[in-house]
Amino acid sequence: MIKLETLYRSNSPIDCHILKGRLECEGIDCFVFDENIVWVHPFRAVAIGGVKLKVPSNQLDLAKEILKQINEGYLFDENGKYEIAEILHSEYEMQMEVLRIKSEIRNNPALIDHPMEIKTSMLSRNDIDLIIDSETNFQILSNKKFEFTxxxxxxxxxxxxxxxxxxxxxxxxxxxxxxxxxxNYKSKNLFDFAEICPNCNSTNTRNGYAVDYKWDIWYLILSLFFLVPFPLIRKKIHCFDCGFDFKKQK
Structure with missing residues (x-):
């Protein structure tokens, strides 16, 4: 008799459903238990042992192997094993190429009638045909006028x-x-525009209102003068790796 075995537990139902989708791609039957009570009473998740992802006992070994590979940063199928980071980078490059071609077509709509002039080393002609169909529909919607009656x-x-x-x-x-x-597409990598943190040399930085230096004497004076908190006026670049705030390097 085949029984259901608990493969994975989490206090978040979303985690179970993400893993469920991955396992179902491999033909494994998955069932999520106790998610309703966690959605209604999140603080009871620990008391009931969390949300459970269960699989049939005859598929448990394969499911465990897939989960192990995911935890190690890999995916695998009948053709071999693949690094998740490499797959994500490849997909990112592919999507950026699609955006580049779409941006090129919108700057020059005549390319819709001359798809052979579109040059790419990443996409197949079938992929380009799909983009052409999408952009043709986009142009139709762009030229569509609202007729009120x-x-x-x-x-x-x-x-x-x-x-x-x-x-x-x-x-x-x-x-x-x-x-x-x-x-909003930019052909350059987003990291090309990032400032390097002088504290840890990280490029994981963004320019915005300073985290540790929001307030100064002028902020207090203006707030007291207008009798309301004055809008934040101090901007710096914040590093999300070490938490350091710094001014833009000249």
Whole structure:
């Protein structure tokens, strides 16, 4: 008789569902137990032993091996073993190449009719055809004009199954999301713009309101003068590795 065995426990149901998705890709049947009570009463997670991810006993050994490889930073399939960091880097480079091509097409829409002029060493022609189809649809939505009629407006307004707000917005949310992502695309690596921390030489830095030096005498004077806390005025670069705040190097 096949029984369910507990493979993994966590106080967060999300952890179990992420691992469940990975195991199901390998054909392993997975079941999450006790997640409902944790969602309703998170502080009872420890008392009930956490959320449990269970698998059939005849699949337990394979599931344990997959979990072991994940903990060691690897994924594997019938073709071999792969380092997770390497896979993520490869996928990142692939997505950046897609954004580069989309940005190139939007700067020169004529490329839609001349896809052979798009040069890439990472994507196949089939991938480029998919991008062309996506950009063709994007151009159609970009040129779409909103035509208002009182008849259609009142029909959507008084139709209980209608949506007047969707009627007023003639482009789907995915259009604006894709537009923003491509518009913010930078061909350079983000780390090329990061300042190097003088304390630990890390590039994990960001410019913003200083963490340890938010307040000074001018902040207090202005706050007392206006009788409200004055907006933060001291900016520095913060290192997220060592916590050091510093000014931009000249």
């Amino acid at each position: 009182w008849k259609d407006f009142f029909f959507e307004l008084f139709d209980f199954e209608g949506d007047v707000f969707r009627y007023l917005k003639n482009r789907p949310p995915e259009y604006y999301l894709d537009k923003e992502i491509v518009a």
